[in-house]
Amino acid sequence: MADYSSIKGNRVQYLTSDPTLDSNSEGQVWYNSTTGSLKGLVQIKAWSSGGNLGTARQAGTGSGTQTAGLMAGGYVGPPGVVNATEEYSGFAWSAGGNLSTARRLLAGAGTQTSSIVFGGFIPPDTNVTEEYDGSSWTAGGNLNTTRRRLFGTGTLTAGLAFGGTDELTTTEEYNGTSWTANPTGLNTGRQSGGAAGTQTAALGFGGYTGVDTTTATEEYDGSTWTTVNNMGTSRYVMGQAGIQTAALGFGGSTYPSPTAQTVTEEYDGTNWSTSSASLATARKQLSGAGTLTSAIGFGGQIGPGPVSSATEEYFSDIANYSASSGAAWSSGGNMNTARVQLAGAGIQTAGLAFGGREPSTSNKTEEYDGSAWTGGGNLGTARYNLAGAGIQTAGLAFGGSNAPNSDVTNTEEYDGTTWTEQNDLNTSRSNLAGAGIQTAGLAFGGITGGASNTAAAEEYDGTSWTSVNNMNTARRLLAGTGTQTAGLAFGGYDNTNNNTTATEEYDGSSWTAGGNLNTARRTFAGSGTSTAGLGFGGYTTTAVANTEVYNGTNWITSTSLGTARYNLAGAGTQTAGLAFAGRSGGTFTAATEEFSLGAPASPTGAAASTITTS
Numbered sequence: 001m002a003d004y005s006s007i008k009g010n011r012v013q014y015l016t017s018d019p020t021l022d023s024n025s026e027g028q029v030w031y032n033s034t035t036g037s038l039k040g041l042v043q044i045k046a047w048s049s050g051g052n053l054g055t056a057r058q059a060g061t062g063s064g065t066q067t068a069g070l071m072a073g074g075y076v077g078p079p080g081v082v083n084a085t086e087e088y089s090g091f092a093w094s095a096g097g098n099l100s101t102a103r104r105l106l107a108g109a110g111t112q113t114s115s116i117v118f119g120g121f122i123p124p125d126t127n128v129t130e131e132y133d134g135s136s137w138t139a140g141g142n143l144n145t146t147r148r149r150l151f152g153t154g155t156l157t158a159g160l161a162f163g164g165t166d167e168l169t170t171t172e173e174y175n176g177t178s179w180t181a182n183p184t185g186l187n188t189g190r191q192s193g194g195a196a197g198t199q200t201a202a203l204g205f206g207g208y209t210g211v212d213t214t215t216a217t218e219e220y221d222g223s224t225w226t227t228v229n230n231m232g233t234s235r236y237v238m239g240q241a242g243i244q245t246a247a248l249g250f251g252g253s254t255y256p257s258p259t260a261q262t263v264t265e266e267y268d269g270t271n272w273s274t275s276s277a278s279l280a281t282a283r284k285q286l287s288g289a290g291t292l293t294s295a296i297g298f299g300g301q302i303g304p305g306p307v308s309s310a311t312e313e314y315f316s317d318i319a320n321y322s323a324s325s326g327a328a329w330s331s332g333g334n335m336n337t338a339r340v341q342l343a344g345a346g347i348q349t350a351g352l353a354f355g356g357r358e359p360s361t362s363n364k365t366e367e368y369d370g371s372a373w374t375g376g377g378n379l380g381t382a383r384y385n386l387a388g389a390g391i392q393t394a395g396l397a398f399g400g401s402n403a404p405n406s407d408v409t410n411t412e413e414y415d416g417t418t419w420t421e422q423n424d425l426n427t428s429r430s431n432l433a434g435a436g437i438q439t440a441g442l443a444f445g446g447i448t449g450g451a452s453n454t455a456a457a458e459e460y461d462g463t464s465w466t467s468v469n470n471m472n473t474a475r476r477l478l479a480g481t482g483t484q485t486a487g488l489a490f491g492g493y494d495n496t497n498n499n500t501t502a503t504e505e506y507d508g509s510s511w512t513a514g515g516n517l518n519t520a521r522r523t524f525a526g527s528g529t530s531t532a533g534l535g536f537g538g539y540t541t542t543a544v545a546n547t548e549v550y551n552g553t554n555w556i557t558s559t560s561l562g563t564a565r566y567n568l569a570g571a572g573t574q575t576a577g578l579a580f581a582g583r584s585g586g587t588f589t590a591a592t593e594e595f596s597l598g599a600p601a602s603p604t605g606a607a608a609s610t611i612t613t614s
Contacts, residue, residue: 045277045316046552047264048531049486050296051092051437055084056309058301061108061117061152062239062287066090066294066313067573068112070132071287073120074299075104077307081122085132087112088296088311089347090573092391092437097136101128107152107161107195114156116140116174121148125165129179131156141178145170149191151204158199160220163190167210171225173199187227188216194240196247196267203244203267206252208236213255217272219244231272233263239288241295241314245269248292248314251300253284258304260284266292266316281310292316315532327559329547332578332592333372337364339590340583343388343397343434344525344569348576348594350392352376352414353569356581357384358588361402365414367392368578368592377418381410387434387443387480388569392416394438396460401430405450411465413438423464427456433480433489433526438462440484442506445492447476453495457506459484471511473502479526479535479570484508486530488550491538493522499540503555505530515554519546525570525579532574534595539566543584549574549597563591 013019013030053071060074067090076082083102086093099117106120113134120126125148129140143161150164159174162185169185186204193207193214200222207214215230231249238252238261247267253260262278279297286300286308295314302308335353342356351368354376358364363382366373379397386400395414401407409424425443432446441460448454455474458465471489478492485508494500499522503514517535524538531552538544545560561579568582577595584591 045275045314046531047277047279047297047312047314048529048552049280049483050088050090050298050311050313050529051483052311052440053093053299053309054086054095054439055082056307057082057084057299058285058307059104059237060287060299061106062289062296062298063108063110063115064088064112064289066290066296069289069296069298070096070108070110070112070115071298072099072108072115072117072132073103073106074287075307085137088298089350089391091347092394093311094391094394096134097132099137100130100139101126103128105148107150109152109154109159110156116156116159118143118152118159118161118174118179119147119150119164129174141174143179144172144181151193151195151207153195153197153202154199160195160199160202162186162195162202162204162220163193163207165191167191167208171220182223184224186225187218188214190214190216190236192236194238194247194249196240196242197244201244203242203247205231205240205247205249205267206235206238208255213253217267229271232265232274233261235261235263237285239283239286239297239300241288241290242267242292246292248288248295248316250288250295250297250314251279251283251286253303260301260303264314275316277314277316279312281308281312283308283310290314313529327547327549327595327597329559329562329579329593329595331562332370332580332594333368334592335366335373335581335590336375337362337366337590338588339364339581340567340588341384342569342581343386343400344571344578344580345388345390345395346392346571346578348572348578351571351578351580352388352390352392352395353580354379354388354395354397354414354419355383355386355400356569365419368580373592376416377414379419380412380421381408383408383410385430385432387432387446389434389436389441390414390438396434396436396438396441398425398434398441398443398460399429399432399446407447407449411460425465426458426467427454429454429456431476433478433492435480435482435487436460436484442480442482442484442487444471444480444487444489444506445475445478453493457511469510471504472513473500473504475500475502477522479524479538481526481528481533482506482530488514488526488528488530488533490514490526490533490535490550490555491517491521491524503550514552515550517555518548518557519544521546523566525568527570527572527577528574534570534572534574534577536570536577536579536595537561537565537568537582547595558597562593563589565589565591
């Protein structure tokens with residue numbers, strides 16, 4: 001068999017510690033004699049599915065971050081423009097305060113709780129500016145130049161508007177009260193391009209010049225626009241994210257073709273390069289937010305087809321995290337009621353716990369604010385071994401048992417105060433798993449009548465459950481996470497009455513095998529997405545504290561829970577998970593723990609990945 005030296009032409013370095021790593025070190029291979037590991041530096045880039053928008057639309061505007069995003073306005077098709085605002089938690093979208101002026105083809109800037117939108121098309125074109133405080137929109141100072149299809153970036157108190165209808169070069173700056181025109185405009189007049197950065201360090205790229213789409217890129221220093229290196233792909237009506245020296249452009253289309261693109265490009269402050277990751281859903285007139293390494297794209301038109309509610313999250317990093325380096329579980333506030341076999345939903349700072357056994361069957365609900373648990377509205381049907389999905393103010397509970405071998409089909413929705421009975425599951429079962437949100441839930445696996453494992457899966461549309469393709473492995477006491485169109489099922493107790501390591505991924509149609517868990521187990525919990533999952537706790541032959549992270553291909557062992565336990569519940573993301581309640585030994589616990597994945601060891605953002613050899 002050929003060795004590395006004959007293939008690469010160099011010997012593998014023999015080092016006592018990892019070298020200093022940066023993006024120029026990609027592909028470097030060495031042997032760390034201290035850890036006894038052969039290591040290399042690789043880059044990870046991927047788009048993964050997030051929670052769908054509540055209102056499918058195109059030509060809106062986005063701002064904020066991947067875990068705290070904002071979308072405002074847009075076009076839903078006939079009857080036209082909308083004033084809807086939605087906020088993204090990193091998992092699901094929820095309704096925010098409506099715009100005062102419904103419009104599309106507008107621009108925006110800022111954060112989820114401090115944002116600004118300006119311009120757009122009502123019809124007619126408008127110069128109206130509105131400011132958002134995380135709850136409601138109020139009037140701001142109007143643009144000097146009325147326009148639509150304009151570029152926007154910056155913050156609420158330092159916003160930047162440029163370009164727009166009729167291929168304008170006009171640039172305006174906002175100070176939190178009024179807009180001031182800069183006499184120095186863009187070098188290339190255009191509309192419908194991408195923007196990133198701040199008021200004094202902005203980037204404008206792509207767009208339509210009135211004749212054709214363009215690859216032109218310009219940088220703004222707070223005074224003057226300077227032409228820099230072009231994009232690789234000519235396009236307009238694309239999504240965007242980032243800052244002047246680290247920007248992202250994705251999707252869009254090339255005039256005059258109606259076909260939407262999936263291409264993603266990254267800008268490093270000098271050059272554009274095409275990412276190895278493409279959008280899963282080709283779209284134009286979509287919105288974007290976040291950073292180069294942690295972005296989000298949402299809405300748009302599946303050109304020349306319908307408007308879309310799809311959300312995708314982008315990850316690009318030279319770092320392949322060592323899952324045990326910097327990762328930690330820390331104690332959170334105890335639940336008010338110790339219990340087992342409960343369900344969970346939400347995120348680390350807004351968790352939801354419901355049902356279970358105390359040891360009597362429970363209907364209790366508790367809400368977590370990142371520090372303490374408080375009581376919420378009781379379930380209509382007390383039960384245990386049920387499943388959950390959604391967020392704290394829009395939860396979903398389904399299945400479970402209300403007595404031994406007495407499985408139920410009951411489904412309930414939570415609005416942050418009260419649970420309301422909804423249409424039942426098609427298959428009564430307990431010990432099942434769930435994923436998704438309240439209006440797009442996914443149920444899978446479990447046991448029926450205390451006798452037979454099931455592989456059955458069902459999708460919930462906010463009203464009714466529909467049976468879909470079965471999992472490949474029937475099992476109960478499994479864990480699940482993700483969304484309705486990108487679900488993840490892992491572990492559990494199979495038909496041979498053994499714990500399993502099996503992982504399956506759901507794409508909205510069928511289940512396929514994923515990478516196996518390192519520790520076979522059952523009655524444990526999970527959080528995150530199908531490409532960034534977290535599994536923790538459970539039972540092997542005793543309670544375990546094992547934690548594993550999933551990267552869409554493999555499970556990697558990480559830092560253990562502080563308290564070994566099973567029959568627990570979980571919520572949150574891979575980087576910010578939440579574990580609560582369960583059984584530790586023979587004792588019911590109310591303990592809560594919060595997970596932080598940590599960061600790469602080196603300040604450059606690069607970290608080594610162990611290479612498996614044979």
